[in-house]
Amino acid sequence: MNNKLNAISTFLRVAEAGSFSAAARQSGMKQSAISQQIAALEEALGVVLLHRTTRVMVLTEQGERYRHDMQILLDAMREAERRLNPAEPEFQGKVHVQLPSGLGQLFLPHLLLLQKMHPGLQLRLSLDDRLADLVTEQVDVALRLSHEPPNAHPARVLARIETALFAAPDFNPVHSVDELAAHPHVRFSGIGPDAPLRLVCGDETIDVKVNTVFRANNSDALLQALEAGIGIGGMQRPLAARALQSGRLVPVLPAYRLPDRFLYAVYPDARFIPQRVRSIIRMIEQVLPEITGNR
CATH class of the missing domain: 1.10.10.10 (Winged helix-like DNA-binding domain superfamily/Winged helix DNA-binding domain)
Incomplete structure (x- = not known):
């Protein structure tokens, strides 16, 4: 044996x-x-x-x-x-974490501090909006933004993430939803080029056909395009927070937002989740209110 x-x-x-x-x-x-x-x-x-x-x-x-x-x-x-030996550090061993590129940047300082505090930990981070194959790529846990939990793997919801419309402060003002179609838009490249913009206001959900002029596959590029005044676009509120505070972005039609997405912790297998992985997710949950602004 x-x-x-x-x-x-x-x-x-x-x-x-x-x-x-x-x-x-x-x-x-x-x-x-x-x-x-x-x-x-x-x-x-x-x-x-x-x-x-x-x-x-x-x-x-x-x-x-x-x-x-x-x-x-x-x-x-x-x-x-x-x-059998409770004195052994819980943050020890290899952990491969996949994070969305935008939110991952906000979690990065906390994860770097965790690594510095626990030399026995061996973190491997993948900041990627692509959905990895958790098994073949040996990912221990992935944080994924989605409207609903994934079907293929066990998952647990960590937070609700709001996405709203923003633009540069010198961009032409928009006073109604009907005016959106007349302005250029910035959108994630994973969305079909002809897909309508879906907005929510209270119990009302509407689809608006918009003119997409710029597309990118990660949040940082989209944020920079919005700040450059290229168009109007949806951005997760935590990612837009600093630009809003500094005046580099302003809200567009603040009564409306894009459909909410949820941040899930997704595991390759629920039969056994190592304690070091659970501990990292617990740390992420502790800093989520600071990152999302929902204290």
């Missing part, structure tokens, strides 16, 4: 390192010993876990599934051992 656990740990190390040679350097083992352990594990399982040549190593479909399941089991074993 112990030999099999060692072989599983070696397999996970190879999968993470990306090659036998890299795993050998990291572990201090001989490359031939690593190759023998993987071969013995494949023989015991009756499946091929890795396709390997002299240059590349790629997980097979069965290998990726096995990696995912075994990582959960080994993490659970380590967590059980950690609980």
Whole structure:
């Protein structure tokens, strides 16, 4: 049993390192010993876990599934051992967190402080509006903005995020929804170019056809376009807060807003969530009122 656990740990190390040679350097083992352990594990399982040549190593479909399941089991074993010694730091080990590019910048100082305070923690951050494949990209937790929870993975709502319309202060004033179509607009590139702008006011929801002149795939570019006076656009209130305070942006039709989205913590698997991951999400929840302005 112990030999099999060692072989599983070696397999996970190879999968993470990306090659036998890299795993050998990291572990201090001989490359031939690593190759023998993987071969013995494949023989015991009756499946091929890795396709390997002299240059590349790629997980097979069965290998990726096995990696995912075994990582959960080994993490659970380590967590059980950690609980036997409560004095052991809770912020310890590797954690891969994916964050939206805009809100991620607001969380970044808090995460950097956490890393500085806990040297045993090994944070890997992905600030990306793209929706990562949590399993294949080995993401421990992703923060995602969505109108509804994802179907493929377990998720927990952390906050409601409002999005409103903004423009530069010298932009032509807008007095009614009907006037929006006459002005250029700035929009996220993930929205279809011909999709109407949906606005909410109380119980009323309306769709407005607008002239989109600038599109970008991240919030920072959209914010800079709004401040440059290129057009009117929707922006999450936390991201627009500083520009509003400094006068670089002003609200447009403040009685209206875009449909609310929710910030979710999304996990690759609910069967086991390591304590270090739970602790990071707990810290994020603690700073959310400061970031969203909902104290």
